Amino acid sequence: MSTEGTARGRERRRWAIDLRPLRVPAYRRLWVGNSIAMFGFQFTAVAVPVEIFTLTGDSFWVGLLGVAAFVPLLVFGLWGGAIADARDRRLVLLAGSVLLWVSVLGLLVQALLGVGSPLLLLGLVALSAVSFAVAGPARSALVPRLVPAELIPAATTLNFTTAMATAVLGPLAAGLILAVWRVDVALPVAYGVDALLLTALVGAALRLPAMPPEPDPDGHAPRAAGLRSIVDGMRYLAGAPVLLLSFGVDLIAMVFAFPRALFPEVATERFGGGAAVGWLYSSIALGSLLAGLVSGWIGRVRRQGLALVAAVVGWGLTVALAGLARQLWLVVALLVLAGAADLVSSVVRQSILLIHAPDRMRGRLQGVNTVVVAGGPRLGDLRAGTMAAGFGSGVAWVGGGLAAAVLAVLLAVTFPALLRHRAATGSSADRG
Template sequence: MTATETTRPREQRRWAIDLRPLRVPAYRRLWLGNGIAMFGFQFTAVAVPVEMYALTQDSLWVGLLGVAAFVPLLVFGLWGGAVADAVDRRRVLLGSSVLLWVSVLGLLAQALLGVGSPVLLLALVALSSVSFAIGGPARGALVGRLVPAELVPAATTLNFTTAMATAVLGPLAAGLILAAFELGVALPVAYGLDATLLVALVWAAVRLPAMPPEPDPDGGPRQAGLRSIVDGVRYLAGAPVLLLSFAIDLIAMVFAYPRALFPEVAAERFGGGAAVGWLYSSIAIGSLLAGLLSGWIGRVRRQGLVLVLAVVGWGIAVALAGLARHLWLVVALLVLAGAADLISSVVRQSMLIVYAPDRMRGRLQGVNTVVVAGGPRLGDLRAGVMGAGLGSGVAWVGGGLAAAALAVLLAVAFPTLARYRAQIGPSGENVSVDRRPRRADGDPAG
């Protein structure tokens, strides 16, 4: 065997997505079940707005679906995190998966029966959002228990890459169903496929080992109430690295998320048609490609600096895409933006899981759920208001430049974030560079 032949596999392993977490049976089952369920969910994500518009012929009702999904996340997201720290996380994930299953079966039933109620659609979407708000923090916090600390970035990358793959392939498959059947048949088929594939997530949750909460430092029983939520917020306020990571993600999404401008730009610059589909899929394609070439992310130690650079890159790529006048160039730049978004998402989630103690991970994942869900929706609002008042070009380009500039200003004003390093010890434990004094329970003092 030549030197070239021995070097090439090593280089491929260096850049290709790191699959080592899949060697852990419990994580592998959860990853597989979650991936299958997410693919199925895309059928419902496409079918529900199509059905709503068919019932009402009014885009306002379609927009209300976003409100119906967002409000439960705000209301139940933080509480779901508290539950994940107070109850066996396996039971939380199983219960939320069953609740999601019930909501999808409700959608299937109303489609088969031809109920035709927009209000019922809103209620079922809200119910599914409640299940995400409760189960999301537990699902995110599970990763830190299932794999060793040095594999957390790789496991997080696998999760995000799988989500992006389903976001690309799922809507395409749903579109084929809607094109192949009359709407009265296509909708039950879409909902039925989602309900069937969701069984995989229920199966994965059943097969997980028990994951009871860690003992409370005060020795008392864990309670998923207001005090628990306040304790989580207080911990976050005393952890500047995590607080700044949430802040920079909000900057990226609120100021530079251009999704609300895609229909107008596609119609004005590119004549509509297939252009809007390319715009909507381009960011997900970039994230998927970045995930497939993400082997290097797990070896990053200066995670804070990489997070800042990724957000700056996201903002610049979005701004340049807003200036482009050729569809292929806009798509290419949004693909780059999607790659930067994948990197920032993986690094930020890895920082959260490894930095925080296990007893706090659920509550912090609850905050993360609110941030991740709220940021893009606030970004849609920002882009829509600016687009209506100043034009789509200013809203798109100005938002991207603002995000990049604010990310730099945040990093300069609060250097703690850019200086953060993730150091994995010989046995796999995380060694933070946070030098603040520690109390007996291991939390930073003050």
């Protein structure tokens, strides 16, 4: 091979998504199982709103699905993190995955029997949220036990990129099922696909190595998963400004600049409805997916705090510009850029969390992360809808994006610990 060809290959590797974590067999099994399961979950994520709207003919009931999912995440998220620090994380992941499987099988059975109960649907959605709150912190917290510290950003990027790929491709596949069959046939098929693909995650969890909790610095066994354990986690977080600020800047990004609740109104008023709303809903995930494919550089970022703030500012500004655009293609293009910035901020923030925190605290901090990640977009929906009702969708969209960018800068300047943070070289860092 020529020198020029070698140089081109080296440059491509610098930018292409880093696949080195897949060389670790245990991580590879988890990644494959989780990816397949996430793709299957998208079928249920589309089918449940379709079924409940078909039963009630009322979007209010569809909105209640968000409440049914968020409340269990809020209640059980912190507890799930405490469990992940007090028990074998492999077993916690397995238990949560089996519970999720039970909820999907419940959806399948009620669809096959034609039960037609909106309350039962809300209950099964709540059960699936409980399973995510239990398994989610353990699944994230075990990554540093599977791959070397230097590969944590790459592993995190792979996880986020896969999630975005399933968020783009899964709903399209679910929509195809709904287009081919009648609703009463398509719904059991969608739930059945999810139940079948979820077995991949259960199988991957079964094949993981045991991951018992590590003792605390004094050599004592970890505290039982109760209120005192959760309080210990909150106390640690309060003394770790870098982690606390990383959560704060993510909340700013989602609460002030998440425009999802405005998509139906904007699509109808500005672009005449039709396929426009689909493009708006898929554009952010598409941007994150594309950014993930050229994300090899993220793992080499040393000034992670600065990168996180810059990504959130970029997210807010591109969202604001999208709110000003009047051509659908331009709105979509800007939201794709916003999605790319969101991928960077998500990967950097998760990498800071996994590397900065000691292993004995990772589960509880991932529980906090679950609450923040789940709650931020829903609070953002509430903020956007309330502002749109009072001031119009344009002010809600553009003003929210600008507010996120300004507040992120103000937070970083007022509390500079985040801006000063650099990537750790060990498996964990000292408290900031």
